[in-house]
Amino acid sequence: MTANDRDPAIELRDVSKTFRVAHKKGRVRRGLREVVAVDDISLAIERGSIVGYIGPNGAGKSTTIKMLTGILVPSSGQVRVDRLDPSRARLEVTRRIGVVFGQRSQLWWDLPLRDSFSLLRHVYRVPGPRHQENLDRFVELLDMAEFVDVPVRQLSLGQRMRGELAAAILHDPTILFLDEPTIGLDVVSKEAVRRFLIELNRERHTTVLLTTHDLADVERLCERLIIIDHGTVIEDGTVADIKERYGTERTVVIDLDQPSVPLTVAGTEVVRIDGPRQWLRFRRADTTAAAVVAAVAEQADVRDLTVDEPEIDDIVRHIYQASR
Amino acid sequence: MPLRIYGHLVAAKTRADFQYRTSFFLYLASQTLISFADMVVVLILFTQVSSIASWSRSQVLFLYALSGIGFGLADLFISQVGLVSRHIKAGTFDQFLLRPLGALWQLSALEFAPRRAGRAVQPVIVLAVILPALDVQWTPVKVALVPITVVCGAVIFGAVWVTASSLAFYLVNSQELANSFTYGGSFLTQYPIDILGPWLRRFFTFAVPLAFVCYFPAAYIVDQPLPESIPSWFSFAAPVIALASVVVARALWRLGIRHYRSTGS
Numbered sequence: 001m002t003a004n005d006r007d008p009a010i011e012l013r014d015v016s017k018t019f020r021v022a023h024k025k026g027r028v029r030r031g032l033r034e035v036v037a038v039d040d041i042s043l044a045i046e047r048g049s050i051v052g053y054i055g056p057n058g059a060g061k062s063t064t065i066k067m068l069t070g071i072l073v074p075s076s077g078q079v080r081v082d083r084l085d086p087s088r089a090r091l092e093v094t095r096r097i098g099v100v101f102g103q104r105s106q107l108w109w110d111l112p113l114r115d116s117f118s119l120l121r122h123v124y125r126v127p128g129p130r131h132q133e134n135l136d137r138f139v140e141l142l143d144m145a146e147f148v149d150v151p152v153r154q155l156s157l158g159q160r161m162r163g164e165l166a167a168a169i170l171h172d173p174t175i176l177f178l179d180e181p182t183i184g185l186d187v188v189s190k191e192a193v194r195r196f197l198i199e200l201n202r203e204r205h206t207t208v209l210l211t212t213h214d215l216a217d218v219e220r221l222c223e224r225l226i227i228i229d230h231g232t233v234i235e236d237g238t239v240a241d242i243k244e245r246y247g248t249e250r251t252v253v254i255d256l257d258q259p260s261v262p263l264t265v266a267g268t269e270v271v272r273i274d275g276p277r278q279w280l281r282f283r284r285a286d287t288t289a290a291a292v293v294a295a296v297a298e299q300a301d302v303r304d305l306t307v308d309e310p311e312i313d314d315i316v317r318h319i320y321q322a323s324r
Numbered sequence: 325m326p327l328r329i330y331g332h333l334v335a336a337k338t339r340a341d342f343q344y345r346t347s348f349f350l351y352l353a354s355q356t357l358i359s360f361a362d363m364v365v366v367l368i369l370f371t372q373v374s375s376i377a378s379w380s381r382s383q384v385l386f387l388y389a390l391s392g393i394g395f396g397l398a399d400l401f402i403s404q405v406g407l408v409s410r411h412i413k414a415g416t417f418d419q420f421l422l423r424p425l426g427a428l429w430q431l432s433a434l435e436f437a438p439r440r441a442g443r444a445v446q447p448v449i450v451l452a453v454i455l456p457a458l459d460v461q462w463t464p465v466k467v468a469l470v471p472i473t474v475v476c477g478a479v480i481f482g483a484v485w486v487t488a489s490s491l492a493f494y495l496v497n498s499q500e501l502a503n504s505f506t507y508g509g510s511f512l513t514q515y516p517i518d519i520l521g522p523w524l525r526r527f528f529t530f531a532v533p534l535a536f537v538c539y540f541p542a543a544y545i546v547d548q549p550l551p552e553s554i555p556s557w558f559s560f561a562a563p564v565i566a567l568a569s570v571v572v573a574r575a576l577w578r579l580g581i582r583h584y585r586s587t588g589s
Contacts, residue, residue, distance in 0.1 A: 019587065020587070066418070069421075069422060070421060070422075070585075071418045071421045071422065071585065072585055072586070073582075073585045073586045075586075087585070090421065091424045091425075092424075094421075094422055094423055094424045095424050099422050101418070104415070104416060104418070104419065106419050106422075108336060108340060109340070110339075110340035110341075110343045110344075111336060111339060111340050115336060115339075119332060119333060119336050122328070122329050122332045122333075123329060123333075123423055123424065123425060124423075124424060125329075151343075
């Protein structure tokens with residue numbers, strides 16, 4: 001491994017971004033108010049990792065992505081993308097990164113997808129054989145053969161998004177930024193996008209930073225999760241870590257032979273009863289699922305049981321609420 | 325931007341525009357008609373007067389043709405920058421910063437509208453008709469001055485366009501203001517500036533140098549005197565003015581992009 005490989009793909013050091021927003025002050029007068037979109041963020045992202053960058057609307061996700069891609073210049077602090085400063089070496093950085101904004105398109109609306117790809121080949125000056133190789137591979141992986149010759153305006157959202165993905169990586173970027181890549185997609189298309197990202201990361205070691213509101217993306221794709229709110233990082237760790245730290249409560253769902261009074265088991269609380277089915281919530285610190293099940297079996301006949309794991313959705317909602 | 329990439333992008337845009345063929349040809353026709361209408365105005369004027377500021381009909385038509393070709397070229401290749409305000413408003417300007425090409429040339433290529441070619445075609449015809457009709461003793465200098473004037477005129481118009489469009493980075497609805505300088509300015513350059521008051525004359529000589537687009541060089545070619553207080557070498561200064569305009573336009577455009585990148589939208 002060279003020193004080059006050990007450098008983080010993305011690094012932010014004490015990065016802040018402040019916007020001046022005009023607001024009304026009386027009838028005609030306007031004042032400028034400072035809004036801090038990103039507040040002193042420091043983080044590093046390893047090469048070859050897939051990282052989820054999540055947070056509620058207005059948390060500063062897009063502002064961060066825009067600073068990383070050279071669209072915005074930070075108010076203070078240092079940004080490094082593939083060891084370059086995107087605010088100074090913007091053109092050079094554009095060659096090394098791929099960007100997909102879920103709500104925007106970089107394809108030529110009135111031309112077939114294939115034409116967009118070929119134009120991008122010229123824009124990025126990708127050698128012909130390399131382009132062909134990439135194109136064939138991506139058409140196969142993203143299952144685009146059927147619609148690669150159809151004008152973009154006639155594609156479904158799911159097809160178009162697959163096209164956007166391919167368009168963003170035809171120039172072999174080492175880092176891929178995705179801003180809500182699955183927004184508005186149906187389950188099948190979402191899955192196609194996710195499978196592709198995993199394959200891309202495995203095959204080419206592409207570093208992926210994605211923002212999303214769909215936590216299934218995160219669970220499926222990301223080793224690491226960074227949660228921001230009010231412009232600061234409020235949580236950073238592996239998905240398992242975060243579940244471990246916040247998912248302190250579990251629920252055992254028990255189907256009894258017949259309806260019964262609420263069960264009493266030490267360390268648990270019956271949170272719901274529906275006929276013969278009861279939900280028993282407990283803290284992992286107090287007892288274990290096995291102990292709960294054993295205690296229940298002593299009191300009544302158990303027909304079936306399941307243990308509900310904490311959902312990442314619930315955990316993240318909990319974290320957002322705590323930070324408000 | 326390398327010319328080859330520019331060519332590819334323009335060809336793609338042309339192919340895309342051709343998907344809407346009827347609209348394309350209607351627009352092309354309307355553009356040709358607009359510049360034709362400008363000429364009709366000149367012709368009608370001359371049914372009432374025999375000269376405008378001592379310029380004869382064919383001399384004014386010569387001016388009209390030079391200005392029309394220069395403006396048509398700038399309209400075809402540069403006027404697209406005017407769309408920057410729309411892109412900023414829609415949030416689509418970001419994509420220009422995400423590609424390894426200058427934003428200005430991307431706008432020029434990606435928004436290239438072949439239908440605008442109609443603007444330049446008609447003045448070319450007028451020039452071809454009017455050149456032999458001019459009562460001019462052609463010298464090598466005068467001959468060379470014709471193409472030089474056209475090119476410099478296009479460059480100056482383009483620079484005015486870029487300069488005015490740079491306002492979009494600061495003001496939300498700046499396109500109208502920009503258009504008044506460019507489309508308004510093009511109308512102005514079709515006539516001898518002697519018809520303007522002294523203040524406007526100075527404005528269009530020193531502030532927005534549209535008088536160099538074709539009036540000063542054309543005056544030399546057709547042996548018309550320049551207004552008092554204008555040195556005669558102004559007739560040959562267009563290349564220098566064009567260069568200076570480009571330097572100013574480029575600096576302002578870059579400043580605008582820097583401003584955009586530090587404020588977002």
